[in-house]
Amino acid sequence: MSAIIDNPFAITGYISPEYFCDRENETAELVGNITNGRNTALISERRMGKTGLIEHVFHRPEIADNYHAILVDIYPAGSLKEFVFLLSKQIFESLKPQGRKFIDRFFATITSLHAAFKLDPVTGAPTFDISLGEIRQPETSLEQIFQYLENADKRCVVAIDEFQQIARFSEKNVEALLRTHIQRCRNTNFIFAGSINHMMHDIFFTISRPFYQSVSPMTLGPIEEGKYVDFVMKFFKNSNMDITPDEVDSVYRLFGGHTWYMQRVFNEIYSRSSRRDPVYNNIPVSALDNVVWSYEPVYKNIMANLPERQKEILIAIAKEGRNAEITSAEFIGRHGLKSASSIQSSVRQLMAKDIISKDAKSYSIPDRFFALWLQMAYGPGAFLKEFSTTLIPRA
Secondary structure (H helix, E strand, C coil), X not given: CCCCCCCCCCCCCCCCHHHCCCCHHHHHHHHHHHHCCCCEEEECCCCCCHHHHHHHHHCCHHHHCCCEEEEEECCCCCXXXXXXXXXXXXXXXXXXXXXXXXXXXXXXXXXXXXXXXXXXXXXXXXXXXXXXXXXXXXXXXXXHHHHHHHCCCCCEXXXXXXXXXXXXXXXXXXXXXXXXXXHHCCCEXXXXXXXXXXXXXXXXXXXXXXXXXXXEEEECCCCCHHXXXXXXXXXXXXXXXXXXXXXXXXHHHHCCCCHHHHHHHHHHHHHHHHHCCCCCCCHHHHHHHHHHHHCHHHHHHHHHCCCHHHHHHHHHHHHHCCECCCCCHHHHHHCCCCCHHHHHHHHHHHHHCCCCEECCCCEECCCHHHHHHHHHHHCCCHHHCCCCXXXXXXX
């Protein structure tokens, strides 16, 4: 039975296939990797739709009926101990619907975490209640987790989101440790999803690193423009709301097909259109304006904590959109910047903070709303060509 929701443009997680746009080829590729025993490195920009794709694949009958599917986000983790905590807790949560027998088997194998197994005093339901300080031997716990996966009653697929974080762990041997366990685990396939391109490529495609040539690489790009336009038009038409293909297309091009940002804007447009309030003129423009400015306190806080040189280069990149030659004399002169060496130093620091990113040819700001806010607050740039006459910077 399909889920019934008020707003079809999901921004907080996967709902059902009805509200999931396209990705047919990517779905087939990822399902094929799993069913054929291949581990996958799924790489894309942040919020392009990696997690939604994984959840969509996990709901496919060929996966849901034949695998224990586990998705864990390790973005908050900074150590092996935190990784073990997040992974074991997510396995526990995935077992809860299957009953007490599966949970008992879990803790019978992972004896180092047995203290985490408790019963809720009110409901009697099993709970996972352990503090980080109680994980005293994370390497032992990790080994036991892999033992559990290896001896599970059916095959497992484990998706580790934001996998590049392992390169930032305080311990230096995590990649080698994980690679050793994964090589020995015959009953589980892994999806390593990551959003910092250069870090993921370093992990999986550098000869000297443990994970070299251990995965099938998969890059997730934008949804095809025509299919996304049709997807949006369908929901507005079904609800007897007005929006034109050109308006949908302009939002698509503004964000370069970046999934979550488009969904967030169309979620707002759909909400405003459903009110049928005559005070809203030019709904797509006012919706975009409202969404971007709603994040202003966050962005002001980011800017307040940056040195002046970093602010200057950040605003310059926002205005350019993407620019490969950030140290060129033309770029420096156009934005009134200092020396090329000063720019390079600021760029390194901004990349370390994940505020900007770099692909093979260019630098950009991964948070598309942040890039737009910078243009609105400090002067219009490339991203606002179609909106610069209607989105007025606020004092």
